[in-house]
Amino acid sequence: MSIGGFAAADLYYPYYKKTHADEEADNSADIKRVKVSKFQGLKEKFKEIKFDFYNIEGIEWKGLFFTKSFDDYWIDGAAYEVSNKKFSEVITSTYELHNMCLEATDFAINDDEILQKVFDIPPDLIPMIRKSWERREVDLMSRYDFIMDKDGQLLFLECNGDTPSGILEAGPA
Secondary structure, three states: OOHHHHHHHHHHHHHHHHHHHHHHHOOOOOEEEEEOOOOOOHHHHHHHOOOOHHHOEEEEEEOOOOOEEEEEOOOOOEEEEEOHHHHHHHHHHHHHHHHHHHHHHHHHHOOHHHHHHHOOOOHHHHHHHHHHHHOOOOOOOOEEEEEEOOOOOEEEEEEEOOHHHHHHHHOOO
């Protein structure tokens, strides 16, 4: 293959991977990527409300040799259909993880050393935190992030307890 052939293949490869990713990812009946109509003027509307998450780099697609390209973080025109079975699995896993977080919180709240040394909570705030916990003022909202491997197994990434601040930014979007 000539140098021009290598360059052409390298430039084409990220495009090929993007357009065929759905075929590779949709091997499970539990989840399926579907195309939906794109919103008209979406980026302009985001700029108007100062929502700039849409333009950060998302997936990096590497070429065979040198090139790479990026999809935006916000991909308009695609959605996922999830089976009832997989949806139930996500809900059940979320409840289990939430209960584990509550148990861990209960453990930490009852240990001054953990509150002060691990979470850097000033000693004068500890009684107020404990009183709130005793009244079961446990939380406003959290978001649990999962990914799914090629076999359809859910993998837990993180719990975002600061989601309410993100909702204030993303709500109008």
